[in-house]
Amino acid sequence: MPLPRLQQLQARKLRTQIDYLKKNSPFYRRKLKEAGIAASDIRTVADIARLPFTTKDELRESQLKKPPLGEHAAVPLDQVIRFHSSSGTTGRPSYVGITERDRKRWIEIVARCYWSEGVRPTSIVIMGFGIGMFVGGLPLANAIEAIGATFVPVGTGASDRLIATIQDLKADIITCTPSYASYLADYAREKMGIDPKTLGIKRILCGAEPGGGVPGIRERIEELWGAVVTEATGNADVVTVYAAECPQRTGNHFLAGDFVIPEIIDPDSGESLPIEDGVEGEIVFTHIERDCVPLLRFRSRDRVVVWNKPCRCRRSGFRMRIVGRTDDMLILRGVNVFPSAIKDVVSQMRPNTTGEIQILLDQPGPRVEPPLKIQVEHGTAVDNLEALKRYVEENLKNKLIFSPAVELVPPGTLPRFEMKAKLIRKLYEEQRP
Numbered sequence: 001m002p003l004p005r006l007q008q009l010q011a012r013k014l015r016t017q018i019d020y021l022k023k024n025s026p027f028y029r030r031k032l033k034e035a036g037i038a039a040s041d042i043r044t045v046a047d048i049a050r051l052p053f054t055t056k057d058e059l060r061e062s063q064l065k066k067p068p069l070g071e072h073a074a075v076p077l078d079q080v081i082r083f084h085s086s087s088g089t090t091g092r093p094s095y096v097g098i099t100e101r102d103r104k105r106w107i108e109i110v111a112r113c114y115w116s117e118g119v120r121p122t123s124i125v126i127m128g129f130g131i132g133m134f135v136g137g138l139p140l141a142n143a144i145e146a147i148g149a150t151f152v153p154v155g156t157g158a159s160d161r162l163i164a165t166i167q168d169l170k171a172d173i174i175t176c177t178p179s180y181a182s183y184l185a186d187y188a189r190e191k192m193g194i195d196p197k198t199l200g201i202k203r204i205l206c207g208a209e210p211g212g213g214v215p216g217i218r219e220r221i222e223e224l225w226g227a228v229v230t231e232a233t234g235n236a237d238v239v240t241v242y243a244a245e246c247p248q249r250t251g252n253h254f255l256a257g258d259f260v261i262p263e264i265i266d267p268d269s270g271e272s273l274p275i276e277d278g279v280e281g282e283i284v285f286t287h288i289e290r291d292c293v294p295l296l297r298f299r300s301r302d303r304v305v306v307w308n309k310p311c312r313c314r315r316s317g318f319r320m321r322i323v324g325r326t327d328d329m330l331i332l333r334g335v336n337v338f339p340s341a342i343k344d345v346v347s348q349m350r351p352n353t354t355g356e357i358q359i360l361l362d363q364p365g366p367r368v369e370p371p372l373k374i375q376v377e378h379g380t381a382v383d384n385l386e387a388l389k390r391y392v393e394e395n396l397k398n399k400l401i402f403s404p405a406v407e408l409v410p411p412g413t414l415p416r417f418e419m420k421a422k423l424i425r426k427l428y429e430e431q432r433p
């Protein structure tokens, strides 16, 4: 849909949603009353900036006050058909519920994303994400099946079986985290004596953490598997997947405009930023068609860069890439540094490195006194470690403008992850009694 028409549709749906929130959610009724905004004040999509933000902390509090879903939930529990939980970073997980209508909307949007990445009715897709309560489980299954493709629910924790299943069923697609795609290739080669290139995988659809769209990391996975890697982006509170690459691979197309209004804001001032080539900021979401746990200007803490020049695939709207979480961003003498960017630079130095890193923090971030301690795995055939250490340090310093203190460790020393990779090791938490 051309953008001006989509925006008219969004403004109309937003008015309806505001009335819905006022009527059905005590949490939003209070918020909207405090802000003094009514549905009739919304004339165009830009008026969304007049509405109040919602933070993850508020949602958590609302959930503690009225378990299981919170005061922001807008339907009685008998209409909820499924609970999911998001991998909470602190203590209690947060829960998300969906109604039957929400389920259908999620399927539609996730299916658009997978279609954009090349899933077709003839595809056989191996599930390399955990299924469990994670939003990246069942909703992906539903969407892949809705396309008419074949879904193979292997999940994580069974790498032998996953590789054997690819062979037995002649699967041609894997969907998983980029860390797991690398891990699986190493596993097949080293533990099973199988060259992953011979398995016939044509596409690897990555998500749940940055990496699938990062050049150094993407190329390594493609080399290992002889497959095309694309990336998609989602959010447990918004919709499992809302943006995905097309074959042009010039950023992830935002494909959920009829379901959620995205905004890019300056995370410090909260000011709206224009969605134009190269603009970077925090992405904020407002559901305009969500029954169960709707969000109003939800601060995702995901920092993204956007592009709005037309794409050759003719999908309208903008493209984006997550550059990091505003909450795992480190600040060194005023310079913002994202762990995923460090991993990217180190990955580009293969085969001198394996691409694996771990940042060591003595104290909680985001502010870190330089130099930043980073463990980097060197490659197998490196003889001058001292020269490599200097080379890695200089490269990081030149590209990301901070002072690193690199410690080289042998290949295979750093932990590998099946789900989201942990790039930061918090030494200060381990030292506690």
Ligand SMILES: [Zn+2]
Binding pocket: 246, 247, 248, 253, 311, 312, 313, 314, 315
């Ligand atoms: Zn495109």
